[in-house]
Amino acid sequence: MRGKTGFTLSLVALALTLAVSAQAASPKGPDYNALLAQPDRTDADKQNDQRRHAAELLAFTGCRPGMKELDMGADAGYSTELMARCVGPKGKVYAQNDPATPQKPMDAFKARMERPAMKNVVADVQPFETPIPTGVKNLDLVTFFFAYHDVANTPTDRGKMDKAMFNALKKGGTLVIADYAAAPGAPATTSKQYHRLDQAIEKRELEAAGFKYVGDGNFLRQPSDTHDFIIFGAKQPIDIFVMKFRKP
Numbered sequence: 275m276r277g278k279t280g281f282t283l284s285l286v287a288l289a290l291t292l293a294v295s296a297q298a299a300s301p302k303g304p305d306y307n308a309l310l311a312q313p314d315r316t317d318a319d320k321q322n323d324q325r326r327h328a329a330e331l332l333a334f335t336g337c338r339p340g341m342k343e344l345d346m347g348a349d350a351g352y353s354t355e356l357m358a359r360c361v362g363p364k365g366k367v368y369a370q371n372d373p374a375t376p377q378k379p380m381d382a383f384k385a386r387m388e389r390p391a392m393k394n395v396v397a398d399v400q401p402f403e404t405p406i407p408t409g410v411k412n413l414d415l416v417t418f419f420f421a422y423h424d425v426a427n428t429p430t431d432r433g434k435m436d437k438a439m440f441n442a443l444k445k446g447g448t449l450v451i452a453d454y455a456a457a458p459g460a461p462a463t464t465s466k467q468y469h470r471l472d473q474a475i476e477k478r479e480l481e482a483a484g485f486k487y488v489g490d491g492n493f494l495r496q497p498s499d500t501h502d503f504i505i506f507g508a509k510q511p512i513d514i515f516v517m518k519f520r521k522p
Contacts, residue, residue, distance in 0.1 A: 319355065326494070330493040331494075332360055335357075335360075336415070337357060338361070339364060340361065342414050342415075343357050343367045344367075344406070344416045344417070345357055345370065346439070347371070348398075350383050351369060354369040355386060358392055363393070365394055367395045368406075368407055371398070371399050372401055372402050403431050403434045406438050406439075416442070417449075418439075419453075421453075424469070426475075433479065437483045440484045448520050450518050450519075451516070454469060454505050455471075457501040462475055468502070485519035485521065488517075489518055492516075494514035495515065
């Protein structure tokens with residue numbers, strides 16, 4: 275009887291060891307809700323969280339402490355600060371803004387850079403066509419939130435921009451893009467008319483640069499959106515698509 279008991283205890287010990295090993299091999303991701311609840315965040319940013327479904331968006335990006343990340347079209351820096359908090363002090367975020375970005379958001383970004391949460395952020399004022407700081411490579415993640423449609427409203431060579439992002443990522447690195455949806459089949463000129471862009475256009479252009487489409491995040495979709503009005507001051511919910519791509 276003693277031998278049988280000893281054998282049973284050994285099996286239990288082995289099972290516990292395997293469970294601990296599995297947990298170590300698959301570390302739990304960040305607590306995104308706790309990150310958003312940090313007391314030093316502004317009320318304005320917390321209001322943005324509700325509109326952007328920030329916890330779901332962060333989870334969809336897969337951001338983790340220690341990552342190197344590029345935030346394209348950072349504007350006033352709301353998303354940049356989210357990513358900076360997510361990658362933590364051992365990570366790094368490059369916040370890209372085109373030199374033609376209006377002065378108001380640039381001033382807001384400069385003021386945001388004074389916050390302690392932005393210590394791991396590097397301001398990257400460079401054209402969309404050449405958005406990568408000199409010497410930066412092997413990025414884990416690129417985010418491009420609500421600005422690709424703006425690029426489509428400029429003479430920017432988007433193929434060159436997309437390839438630059440692709441080249442800056444490490445193998446297996448990811449790109450997550452969110453934007454205001456135009457009606458399916460709408461031309462790129464819709465970016466000027468309504469500040470929207472057809473999801474298929476963005477998907478096609480990014481795949482042409484070498485990105486492999488992974489999937490959609492549907493947490494910001496609004497089926498009631500008629501896609502025929504400008505996004506600014508809208509009185510109804512705006513349909514937003516979120517896509518993830520990977521560098522093979």
